[in-house]
Amino acid sequence: MSEPRLKESVADTSGVWRPRLSPKARLRWDEVEKRYMLVFPEAALMLNETAPEILKLCNGEHTVNGIIDALVQRFTGIERKIIEEDVTSFLARIRARGLLEG
Amino acid sequence: MGAPRPYTLVAELTYKCPLKCLYCSNPVNFHEMRDELSTEQWIRTFSEAADLGVVQLHFTGGEPVVRKDLPELIRHARSRDLYTNLITGGTLLDEGKLRQLRDCGLDHIQLSVQDTDRRTAELIAGIRSYDKKLDIARLVKKVGFPLTLNVCLHRLNIDHVPALIAQAAELGAQRLELANTAYYGWALENRSALMPTRAQFDALEPLVREARARYQGTMEIISTKVDYYSEYPKPCMGGWANTYMVIIPTGEVLPCHAAHRIPGLHFDSVRERPLATIWEESQGLNAFRGDDWMQEPCRSCPMKAIDFGGCRCQAYLLTKDAAATDPVCSLSPRHDIIREAIAQAERGDGSLIYRDVKNSERLSLDLREPVAR
Numbered sequence: 001m002s003e004p005r006l007k008e009s010v011a012d013t014s015g016v017w018r019p020r021l022s023p024k025a026r027l028r029w030d031e032v033e034k035r036y037m038l039v040f041p042e043a044a045l046m047l048n049e050t051a052p053e054i055l056k057l058c059n060g061e062h063t064v065n066g067i068i069d070a071l072v073q074r075f076t077g078i079e080r081k082i083i084e085e086d087v088t089s090f091l092a093r094i095r096a097r098g099l100l101e102g
Numbered sequence: 103m104g105a106p107r108p109y110t111l112v113a114e115l116t117y118k119c120p121l122k123c124l125y126c127s128n129p130v131n132f133h134e135m136r137d138e139l140s141t142e143q144w145i146r147t148f149s150e151a152a153d154l155g156v157v158q159l160h161f162t163g164g165e166p167v168v169r170k171d172l173p174e175l176i177r178h179a180r181s182r183d184l185y186t187n188l189i190t191g192g193t194l195l196d197e198g199k200l201r202q203l204r205d206c207g208l209d210h211i212q213l214s215v216q217d218t219d220r221r222t223a224e225l226i227a228g229i230r231s232y233d234k235k236l237d238i239a240r241l242v243k244k245v246g247f248p249l250t251l252n253v254c255l256h257r258l259n260i261d262h263v264p265a266l267i268a269q270a271a272e273l274g275a276q277r278l279e280l281a282n283t284a285y286y287g288w289a290l291e292n293r294s295a296l297m298p299t300r301a302q303f304d305a306l307e308p309l310v311r312e313a314r315a316r317y318q319g320t321m322e323i324i325s326t327k328v329d330y331y332s333e334y335p336k337p338c339m340g341g342w343a344n345t346y347m348v349i350i351p352t353g354e355v356l357p358c359h360a361a362h363r364i365p366g367l368h369f370d371s372v373r374e375r376p377l378a379t380i381w382e383e384s385q386g387l388n389a390f391r392g393d394d395w396m397q398e399p400c401r402s403c404p405m406k407a408i409d410f411g412g413c414r415c416q417a418y419l420l421t422k423d424a425a426a427t428d429p430v431c432s433l434s435p436r437h438d439i440i441r442e443a444i445a446q447a448e449r450g451d452g453s454l455i456y457r458d459v460k461n462s463e464r465l466s467l468d469l470r471e472p473v474a475r
Binding site for chain 2: 022023024026028029030031032037039040041042044095096097098
């Protein structure tokens, strides 16, 4: 958290923003590692269990709060606060890479 | 040891190209490699690549749009869930073709531009192409593709980087690649004319850093260095035949664009063997995997796990020994070659050799004598 820009982005993602995955990025199932990956020009991110669920809701219709609500319902064993942090930090990270619009 | 997982396949569909760029990375003897793979052979190869774990597929050349079967190849690659990227000069495209490619599922387009200055741009490309490229950049956006602009930097355009960045932003590019020319193929022939001076190169980094901060989240700016001006060599291709493969128009599977220049290596063709077998067993691909091949000063160097001794092709092209330390490294006993090249760049002499069939025929004749200087 040493970069001020990143903090700014986190603040942006905590509101009523409706993120949309950039058309240059594509969520795909990786048959070799048996998990989802996000692919975009020249690179790919291997994803954990929650990230694909977040990305599936990044279609410009759901607010960040709405995405958090949906994940809280889905992952019942996990505290809301942890999910909140997970969603905002993940969105900030991929936004900084230019992978989100809206 | 099993072969590592390949993530990226660069498919050089053809060496035909209407442009004659002075910095082209294609082999100087490209005119001898005209027996291109068929549509069926490429389609089978893409399926085999997907089975091996390849994720990224770059269509390039030459000019890949020359191939009439490009839409069919893209459609097949997408059916195997490959991320498809078209690397093009743009001059053969139009709105209809772009819509067709989009409907086939093409994910992304990288368009090369030469400069913001029309005269230099066309001097570099060797043909009139400046206006057409700008038209195509706008059409790429209009049709709905994400756009990357690729600019190869050299002494004639490196001072125009602020204008290049502004133009890319105005065109709505999501990515801008500012790639300093790498000196292989035609670029090596033209090195004395193309290499920027140290002062030009040093001016670049602060500009790029400032632009990156300004455009963060809207336009990604990627830049690659002139390795001649680095203290240590680049980790070429992330290691020889590690995550990356290049298949040339005639079907041979290489670890990079330039490896067929190294004598004594045999690269198998997808015409003859399945891609998985080639990736595992090819003599050429195994030649520099791992670090058993290294000599001193690389062998005992703590940097060897980071830069893999640099680039094998550059070591060969400049020292005639492919297993030598990349002469770019300040620890190389042949670093004098690089110092001399830099001195030559400061003098700024050298004639221009365009990438065309006539020059290719001429250069093919003395290919047996490596272009070391």
